Amino acid sequence: MMDLKERCGSQGSQESSSLRPSSWQTFAHTSTLHGLRFVFPYGQPSVRRLLWAAALLACLVLLALESAERLAYFLSYPHVTSVDAVVSGSLVFPAVTICNLNAYRFSRLTRNDLYHAGELMALLDVHLKIPQPHLAEPDVLASLLEKANFTKYKPTPFSMKEFMERIGHDLKEMMLYCRYQGQECSHSDFKTP
Structure with missing residues (x-):
């Protein structure tokens, strides 16, 4: 009789642990990251779960690549300089202002x-x-x-x-x-x- 109770008790605890969500599942369902809750759903693994994981991983890789490329561009200190040279035969004498701090002699x-x-x-x-x-x-x-x-x-x-x-x-x-x-x-x- 003791064996039966122990077996039933151990089976009940195994069933309850498989029904209880893991910490990843809890995090995934409360996260605002789109698609993460479909990667870690409650229940058994499926093809849909694998496709969502691949899509999410691909998006994260694209984000990392684009961020790295933009950071490298920023750190290269890009600048554009445009100079137009115009040759003139004569120039008008420029206006010159000469200021003396002591205005009067x-x-x-x-x-x-x-x-x-x-x-x-x-x-x-x-x-x-x-x-x-x-x-x-x-x-x-x-x-x-x-x-x-x-x-x-x-x-x-x-x-x-x-x-x-x-x-x-x-x-x-x-x-x-x-x-x-x-x-x-x-x-x-x-x-x-």
Whole structure:
């Protein structure tokens, strides 16, 4: 009697273990990877299961090949350069802008310039006084104090255009060397706007 119970118990446990899904089957049925649940279905293996496995494996191989090819292309740092050369007999002289951080020449500044544009150049305040004399060099400060002495001074008419032309930098003094298309050029080849 004991043998029969043991046999029945062992058969029941074998049947229940074959009916219980494996961890792969559980994973396959809960996965979002399309087709994986058909590769690991519940029940016995079949031709359909083999076809789904082949199709899924082929798709994964194609994905790996295409990904490897795109990665190799990316790591090759591809670039395209297109250059069109056009030969011209003559070129128009290019527009050139020369900027000097010091827009005005202090040596050309007159008392009248300082009276009318001293505040604009931040050399004087609204009361025509030097705002921070301790920042100036001694010789510049002495010249500035002399020009900023407006006692008994009668200002004359002021033209900003004339002021800019006279006190601004002169290209003739600034240009050291100029060469364009193999020929030398000078300050006279340039014009101010």
